[in-house]
Amino acid sequence: MCTARRRIEPRIDWREIDTVLLDMDGTLLDKHFDDYFWLRFVPENYSLKYGGSIEEAQDKLHAMFRAMEGTLDWTDLDYWSRELGLDIPALKVQVDHLIQVHPFVVEFLDFCQKAGKQVHLVTNAHSKTLAIKMKKTALGGLFGRIVCAEEVGMAKEEPRFWAKLMEIIPYDRKRTLLADDTEAVLDSANRHGIRHLIYVARPSSRTEIRYSAAYPSIIYFKELMGFPSA
16 A cells, blocks of 8 residues: 555666665665564563563553664664663574565666666664674675764764765765655755655555655656666
């Protein structure tokens, strides 16, 4: 199903793009893993350790999580291990069978490489999360560079992130495409001047499609592969 919102169709001329920046969670990988982990599995383990109901743990932890959204701490596994008294990386490994690559992602990465594009993974995810997910999916070798927000020193929601990123990955903002499932990230990239912005409208296979009112939206990356590339 799809929520009632008019879709802005993508119109990509690959001849105008040299660099492709891709988010990880929700964009390349099914966000169901993250939703289940943070909203259910962590509260369950918190309840087991400290007592109280799972519902009470969910209410408490969800409020803590929301307060950190858009910051480096939100994705910092070491921070949450300290705050919650749980081994968060070890808990992630326990349910890593839920880590899944979205359909058509590998095909899209192959398409970009054959078209001669520089493809980089740019994620807010903590380096320990990245290691778990790259080991599980074997996607790591398909990118020119992988950059975590902790390396930049700020989250992607910060407009300054994109200028700092240019010091790590030189790119022409007018000839760069960014795909992300978070509108706040696309907003910050837009303010920086990145020209080609794509919103992923179904980050989790368990949620409805929700198109962006501001940016061209896709469900699967195959929707970007039919445009001129040479």
